Amino acid sequence: xxxxxxxxxxxxxxxxxxxxxxxxxxxxxxxxxxxxxxxxxxxxxxxxxxxxxxxxxxxxxxxxxxxxxxxxxxxxxxxxxxxxxxxxxxxxxxxxxxxxxxxxxxxxxxxxxxxxxxxxxxxxxxxxxxxxxxxxxxxxxxxxxxxxxxxxxxxxxxxxxxxxxxxxxxxxxxxxxxxxxxxxxxxxxxxxxxxxxxxxxxxxxxxxxxxxxxxxxxxxxxxxxxxxxxxxxxxxxxxxxxxxxxxxxxxxxxxxxxxxxxxxxxxxxxxxxxxxxxxxxxxxxxxxxxxxxxxxxxxxxxxxxxxxxxxxxxxxxxxxxxxxxxx
Numbered sequence: 001x002x003x004x005x006x007x008x009x010x011x012x013x014x015x016x017x018x019x020x021x022x023x024x025x026x027x028x029x030x031x032x033x034x035x036x037x038x039x040x041x042x043x044x045x046x047x048x049x050x051x052x053x054x055x056x057x058x059x060x061x062x063x064x065x066x067x068x069x070x071x072x073x074x075x076x077x078x079x080x081x082x083x084x085x086x087x088x089x090x091x092x093x094x095x096x097x098x099x100x101x102x103x104x105x106x107x108x109x110x111x112x113x114x115x116x117x118x119x120x121x122x123x124x125x126x127x128x129x130x131x132x133x134x135x136x137x138x139x140x141x142x143x144x145x146x147x148x149x150x151x152x153x154x155x156x157x158x159x160x161x162x163x164x165x166x167x168x169x170x171x172x173x174x175x176x177x178x179x180x181x182x183x184x185x186x187x188x189x190x191x192x193x194x195x196x197x198x199x200x201x202x203x204x205x206x207x208x209x210x211x212x213x214x215x216x217x218x219x220x221x222x223x224x225x226x227x228x229x230x231x232x233x234x235x236x237x238x239x240x241x242x243x244x245x246x247x248x249x250x251x252x253x254x255x256x257x258x259x260x261x262x263x264x265x266x267x268x269x270x271x272x273x274x275x276x277x278x279x280x281x282x283x284x285x286x287x288x289x290x291x292x293x294x295x296x297x298x299x300x301x302x303x304x305x306x307x308x309x310x311x312x313x314x315x316x317x318x319x320x321x322x323x324x325x326x327x
Contacts, residue, residue: 041263043270052274056267059260066257067308073250080243084236091232094225101222108218112211119204126197146184150177261305265298296320 041059043052153174156162162170303317 039263039266041259042266047270049271049274052267052271056264056271059264059267063257063260063264064308066253066260067305070250070253070257071309073246073253077243077246077250080239080246084239084243087232087236087239091229091236094229094232098222098225098229101218101225105215105218105222108211108215112208112215115204115208115211119201119208122197122201122204126194126201129194129197146177146181150174150181153177261301265301268297268301 043055047055153170157167157170299320303313303320306317307313
């Protein structure tokens with residue numbers, strides 16, 4: 001009789017595999033951190049206190065120079081950015097007026113098209129009536145068209161130098177127009193219905209021409225606003241590029257100043273370490289006192305840099321400067 005494995009509720013069943021269970025692998029040891037690389041601008045081993053102090057002074061002056069340079073770049077950048085904002089705001093106003101003009105052009109075109117349609121229909125009705133009721137030999141161009149032609153001929157006669165044959169032809173055409181106008185006006189006086197139809201057609205045509213002129217006028221104004229907007233945008237783009245270049249210079253100067261400042265702090269710490277060792281050797285208070293003083297000076301230096309970069313100082317910052325004897 002073979003033994004049967006019974007699984008106890010709540011517990012894992014025993015393994016029937018002859019291979020012993022594998023123990024969990026031990027966690028891999030963390031790789032040791034690489035030592036920080038020394039700052040190439042920092043103090044070198046064996047430097048004396050006087051050398052450290054001289055180098056620290058040079059670094060402080062260079063850091064301050066770079067911070068001043070960064071501040072000037074930032075000020076110039078801000079001037080350009082302010083000009084860009086002003087130009088963009090002005091350009092947006094032109095854009096707003098252009099869009100309003102374009103909406104007006106659209107409405108005027110719709111009104112013009114309606115007026116043209118009404119004028120065409122009225123003219124067709126008047127022409128049909130004229131063909132029906134006008135005596136033979138008095139058809140042809142309308143009174144309005146003949147009057148316009150006469151005005152143009154008179155303007156040409158006054159403003160242009162014409163040869164004798166051309167001047168003669170012009171005068172003959174004016175006489176012909178005059179006769180046609182008299183005949184038409186006489187016929188119209190005899191036919192009030194036709195006169196009213198023609199006057200209505202001419203009035204609608206004149207209205208359509210005025211609507212067309214308004215479309216052209218508003219389109220010109222919209223174009224002028226558009227041109228002004230484009231000009232301002234182009235100018236603002238040039239100024240923005242100048243501001244971007246100054247921003248790049250600001251970042252470079254600030255990063256260089258921060259790098260110099262870090263080296264400067266290392267020199268200051270090295271000086272304090274020498275002073276601490278000298279104090280211990282002479283039986284002084286030792287490292288704790290000098291370390292506290294160094295920390296105060298470092299904190300004061302950071303606050304002073306905040307002040308030079310234009311940041312506002314808190315009450316705690318002012319107390320830090322006071323502890324360092326800078327207030």
